[in-house]
Amino acid sequence: MPQVNLWAVLAAATSAFVAGGIWYAPALFGKAWQRAGRLSDEDLRGRNLPRVFGIAWLLSLLAAFVFALFLGISSNASRSSCCSSTAVITPSSSPSTARCLASCPEGLP
Numbered sequence: 185m186p187q188v189n190l191w192a193v194l195a196a197a198t199s200a201f202v203a204g205g206i207w208y209a210p211a212l213f214g215k216a217w218q219r220a221g222r223l224s225d226e227d228l229r230g231r232n233l234p235r236v237f238g239i240a241w242l243l244s245l246l247a248a249f250v251f252a253l254f255l256g257i258s259s260n261a262s263r264s265s266c267c268s269s270t271a272v273i274t275p276s277s278s279p280s281t282a283r284c285l286a287s288c289p290e291g292l293p
Contacts, residue, residue: 188252196248201241 208214218224 188249188256193245193248193252196251197241197245200244200248201237204240204244 206212208217218228
């Protein structure tokens with residue numbers, strides 16, 4: 185299982201939650217969302233807001249964690265490909281190629 189930066193996952197989940205709050209605020213698209221969903225102000229007042237917001241944040245946290253897992257798998261795959269025996273440093277190589285090869289556990293191939 186790839187390593188996941190939990191602080192980054194928490195920051196991503198919280199920022200997605202805040203962005204959703206701004207997006208669905210009445211000042212932006214909240215009223216349009218209410219019209220499309222055929223919801224009145226009374227319908228929204230009857231909801232348990234702490235529960236709704238808590239579930240929304242937990243789902244944002246789950247999505248951020250899954251994204252982090254996929255990105256971890258992707259970065260590990262690219263790292264293993266740069267550590268292959270076909271990777272060589274030439275005068276025209278980019279600094280990122282040199283960093284990639286220097287990060288290989290066995291050193292330069």
